[in-house]
Amino acid sequence: MLSKPQLVAVSIFTLNRGNKLTILRDQIKHAFDKQKGRLQLGVGNEMNSALNQGNWLGYDESGIVVAKEWVSFVDDVTTNTCISLNGEVTLIGEAFSTGDFAPPANNPPHPCRSSTRAVFINEAQDLGLL
Numbered sequence: 001m002l003s004k005p006q007l008v009a010v011s012i013f014t015l016n017r018g019n020k021l022t023i024l025r026d027q028i029k030h031a032f033d034k035q036k037g038r039l040q041l042g043v044g045n046e047m048n049s050a051l052n053q054g055n056w057l058g059y060d061e062s063g064i065v066v067a068k069e070w071v072s073f074v075d076d077v078t079t080n081t082c083i084s085l086n087g088e089v090t091l092i093g094e095a096f097s098t099g100d101f102a103p104p105a106n107n108p109p110h111p112c113r114s115s116t117r118a119v120f121i122n123e124a125q126d127l128g129l130l
C-alpha cells in the first residue's frame with residue numbers, strides 16, 4: 001500500500017522522467033487496485049473468522065458437540081495449508097495442527113473459505129478422541 005508521501009514521490013519521479021500522465025495514471029490505479037485486493041482479503045477473512053468463532057462458541061456451549069472438523073473448500077486455488085487441514089478433527093478447546101483454533105488459516109495469507117463441522121460425542125469416541 002502506498003502512503004500519500006510515497007504516492008507523491010512516485011508522481012514526481014514519473015513526471016521528472018518525462019513520462020506521460022497516462023503512465024502516472026496507470027501507476028496510481030495499480031497502487032489502488034493492490035490496496036483494494038488487500039482490503040477485500042482482510043474483510044473476507046474477518047467475516048469468515050467471525051462466522052467460525054460463532055460456530056465454535058455454539059459448539060462449546062451446546063454440551064453435545066465435543067470436537068470440530070476442519071472443512072476446506074477444495075478447488076484449484078486452495079492452499080496447501082487448507083488441503084492438509086481438510087478433515088482434521090480436534091477437541092473443542094484444542095487447536096488444529098497449524099495452531100489455528102478455527103478458520104481462517106492465515107499462513108500463507110489468503111482469502112480462506114474454510115469452515116468447521118460439529119463433531120458429536122459418539123463420533124468423537126469412534127475417532128478415538130475421547
Ligand SMILES: [Zn+2]
Nearest residue numbers: 082105112113
Ligand atoms: Zn484457507
